[in-house]
Amino acid sequence: MTAQTSNSHFSGGFRDPAIQSSHVFRAAMTAMARPGEIKPITGATPPEGLSIAAGCLLLTLCDPETSLYLAPDVDHPAVRDWITFHTGAPFVPAQDADFAVGGWAALTPFDRFRIGTSEYPDRSATLIVELPSFDAPNAELSGPGIKTRAEITLPDIEVLQANAALFPLGFDTYFTAASDICALPRSSRIEPLLMKEG
Amino acid sequence: MSDYNFAYLDEQTKRMIRRAILKGLAVPGYQVPFASREMPMPYGWGTGGVQVSAATLTPEDTLKVIDQGADDTTNAVSIRKFFENTAGVATTEETEKASVIQTRHRIPEAELSEDQILVYQVPIPEPLRFLEPRETETRKMHALQEYGLMHVKLYEDISQHGAIATSYAYPVKVAGRYVTDPSPIPKFDNPKMNMAAIQLFGAGREQRIYAVPPYTEVVSLDFEDFPFEASKADHPCDLCAAEDSYLDEVILDDAGNRMFVCSDTDYCRSRRDAGHMGRLSEEAA
Known part of the structure; x- marks a missing residue:
């Protein structure tokens, strides 16, 4: 994952963009349609600071028509150059962003992201949140896309519950860890996972 | 394969459609505007569905296309050939073998699985359009959940015909929030919309995309004393004797x-x- 750091920002993109982005999108779409489900995505080798999964999502979804906010923890010249070369997405402040990338703490506060309007709820931000891993589920989801219940690892349950309460407004989130993604649309209802006793 | 980019559309167009699909899945039943392209087929022949399919397909997919349930009508055959030529995907007529199914006005009888995607061709995506022609007004009605007019329409059906006479494009409420047009499927198919597959809707001329994620609650509008009824011709099939098919x-x-x-x-x-x-x-x- 860190092997490409010595390379220039010209490297690390999709070798076959039409095919690889179709695979990444299918995984991203399935993840958004089935909240909490973990999907592997590969193909991009972004510079150090971005996970493979976040890099793949950016290459698949961003272009000169989408504005992007980089949280301070990923806002390095190497990352900026890589994103600019491969997507052409303009960098903007958080409140104007279609997409935002970064760690959870660095993306705080969350009330600055666009949540859409009541007539156009789609005009909202999509957050790409980098997590260390998905192996500590702490919340349970229900709602569209979930048969009964789904478990998910969330960095802050209360903030995301507040976002879900805005439905049909709110931002949508992809969580990324290494080369895995997991989605949390605004439509999911979130409950803290009760720890099993004994 | 041909000299087209994979699945005909250019990458920037596909990204735009893909972003609309993701927002559609996040807000089930809400119609996301998108910059629909001219396609090499006339409006009304499934340009919306074709664009959604093009943005969704991967080279490993197996595509099935149906028109009113049939695999062998002009519309279905030409769209199937279109993707054979431009995407090089495998095609099938068997529902179980397909990973992506593009449909005009039917849901297949066989139950769809979690690994399948159903893409609907939609002529008029706005269920309120024939009640209120102004887009600015229907947007406000959706924003305010002001759906009384739709119930008045169904009530007028009852007052005139003694029953809800709407037999296709029967309005549904998705995930308890948006009243949505199920595309002109017969109301017999409405209950099937509570399914395991991902449902995507594309309206090319009207430039809208919407979606219903798996296991999402889809309720056909009705009244307590006039409950929704999924009706069909009261007959068995004269070729296969099926009693349960449309x-x-x-x-x-x-x-x-x-x-x-x-x-x-x-x-x-x-x-x-x-x-x-x-x-x-x-x-x-």
Whole structure:
């Protein structure tokens, strides 16, 4: 994952963009349609600071028509150059962003992201949140896309519950860890996972 | 494969459509505006569905295309060939073998699985359009959940006909929030929209995309004393004897003879292959 750091920002993109982005999108779409489900995505080798999964999502979804906010923890010249070369997405402040990338703490506060309007709820931000891993589920989801219940690892349950309460407004989130993604649309209802006793 | 980019559309167009699909899945039943492109087929032939399919397909997919349930009508055949040529994907007529199914006005009889995607071709995506022609107004009505007008329309059906006479494009409420047009599927198909597959809707001329994620609650609007009824012709299929499938009525001659036959050609064929015989099986053979 860190092997490409010595390379220039010209490297690390999709070798076959039409095919690889179709695979990444299918995984991203399935993840958004089935909240909490973990999907592997590969193909991009972004510079150090971005996970493979976040890099793949950016290459698949961003272009000169989408504005992007980089949280301070990923806002390095190497990352900026890589994103600019491969997507052409303009960098903007958080409140104007279609997409935002970064760690959870660095993306705080969350009330600055666009949540859409009541007539156009789609005009909202999509957050790409980098997590260390998905192996500590702490919340349970229900709602569209979930048969009964789904478990998910969330960095802050209360903030995301507040976002879900805005439905049909709110931002949508992809969580990324290494080369895995997991989605949390605004439509999911979130409950803290009760720890099993004994 | 041909000299087209994979699945015909350029990458920037596909990204734009993909972003609309993701927002559609996040807000089930809400119509996301998108910059629909001109496609090499006329409006009304599934340009919206084709664009959604093009943005969704991967080279490993197996595509099935149906038109009113049939795999072998002009519209279905030409869209299937379009993607054979531009995406190089495998195609099938068997519902179980397909990973992506593009449909015009039917949901297949066979139950769809979690690994399948159903893409609907939609002519008029706005369920309120014939009640309120102004887009600015219908947007406000959706924003405010002001759906009284739709109930008035269904009530007027009852007052005039004694029952809800709407038989296709029967309005549904998705995930308890948005009243949505299920595309002109017969209301017989409405209950099937509570399914395991991902449902995507594309309206090319009207430039809208919307979606229903798996296992999402889809409720057909009705009244307590006039509950929704998924109706079909009260007949078995004359070729395969199926009692549970949606039927087309076919006029046979000038003497008023007619037959009823499954609208889903793959379902009917698989039943006949399994040995089921209908009233007219002998003559058809």
